[in-house]
Amino acid sequence: MKEERIAKSEIAEMNGSAALPRKSGEMVFHDAWERKSFTLAVSLSEQGLFEWHEFQSELISAIKDAEGEDPDHPSRGYFESWQVSLESLLEKKLD
Amino acid sequence: MTTHSHDHPNPYHESERDEATNKAMTERVDKMEALLLEKGLVSKEGIEKLADIYENDLGPMNGAKVVARAWVDADFKQRLLADATAAIAELGFGGLQGEHMVAKENTADIHNVVVCTLCSCYPWPVLGLPPSWYKSFAYRSKIVIEPREVLAEFGTTLSDDVEVRVWDSSAEIRYLVIPEQPEGTENLSEGELAEIIERDSMIGVTKVNAP
Numbered sequence: 001m002k003e004e005r006i007a008k009s010e011i012a013e014m015n016g017s018a019a020l021p022r023k024s025g026e027m028v029f030h031d032a033w034e035r036k037s038f039t040l041a042v043s044l045s046e047q048g049l050f051e052w053h054e055f056q057s058e059l060i061s062a063i064k065d066a067e068g069e070d071p072d073h074p075s076r077g078y079f080e081s082w083q084v085s086l087e088s089l090l091e092k093k094l095d
Numbered sequence: 096m097t098t099h100s101h102d103h104p105n106p107y108h109e110s111e112r113d114e115a116t117n118k119a120m121t122e123r124v125d126k127m128e129a130l131l132l133e134k135g136l137v138s139k140e141g142i143e144k145l146a147d148i149y150e151n152d153l154g155p156m157n158g159a160k161v162v163a164r165a166w167v168d169a170d171f172k173q174r175l176l177a178d179a180t181a182a183i184a185e186l187g188f189g190g191l192q193g194e195h196m197v198a199k200e201n202t203a204d205i206h207n208v209v210v211c212t213l214c215s216c217y218p219w220p221v222l223g224l225p226p227s228w229y230k231s232f233a234y235r236s237k238i239v240i241e242p243r244e245v246l247a248e249f250g251t252t253l254s255d256d257v258e259v260r261v262w263d264s265s266a267e268i269r270y271l272v273i274p275e276q277p278e279g280t281e282n283l284s285e286g287e288l289a290e291i292i293e294r295d296s297m298i299g300v301t302k303v304n305a306p
Binding site: 030031032033035037039043044046047053063071072074077079080083090094 | 117145
């Protein structure tokens with residue numbers, strides 16, 4: 001899996017990654033901790049600590065919780081829910 | 096560092112956090128990272144590498160290359176429409192969450208647009224990370240009910256005789272829209288075409304414009 005990833009970045013470099021990316025991109029992470037929370041989750045799933053769909057289920061319910069009765073004004077942001085999901089899943093997996 | 100620009104105003108941006116929230120979340124995530132490092136479950140190097148891959152190498156240009164190939168190679172387009180996962184793998188793209196890809200072609204009569212009404216399912220390996228508006232409740236709820244209005248908010252106005260099809264992503268199926276090739280770009284190379292194909296057009300909220 002790791003080697004597969006490296007191959008992909010090689011493909012990107014081969015085509016001159018500096019020229020193409022971010023044409024339509026906004027900054028994908030607004031704050032540094034979002035980036036870290038995101039990569040911790042991906043990294044742990046790649047290590048096999050959990051299956052991605054397990055994380056995804058947690059995330060879906062966390063987002064739903066946050067949206068509650070007023071979905072236009074969720075009680076927390078997307079990455080806050082992301083972090084909550086990761087904490088909750090880790091609690092189950094590490095104990 | 097966190098500024099970004101758009102060609103048109105986008106109504107689905109999340110508001111910025113205040114400093115206190117950011118500080119609290121930073122501490123919370125750092126605490127988790129420290130615990131995972133201590134347990135040897137992640138490494139600093141591994142985290143950095145992954146972040147780099149998802150931000151830079153798996154960005155929308157992978158999707159743009161798939162679409163450009165489909166525009167110049169009719170056989171590839173047929174394979175893409177028949178089995179997008181396999182066709183995309185021909186170009187070397189695949190991986191986490193992108194296993195079951197379905198491609199939908201926009202034509203003069205049909206306009207496809209993608210959403211995930213439950214959360215934010217998204218074809219990461221070809222489009223990178225989802226934009227924040229894609230994750231907003233406003234987009235997720237409204238695109239299904241009033242697709243034309245939402246598309247108009249993105250600057251995409253469709254005539255009444257164009258059928259709009261909204262595809263709801265799931266954990267199993269991820270959609271990639273093949274936008275229409277703009278007129279006057281027939282002489283561009285595949286590489287040149289890939290450069291004009293922007294992310295939003297592959298979600299289906301915009302069209303591709305000739306350079």
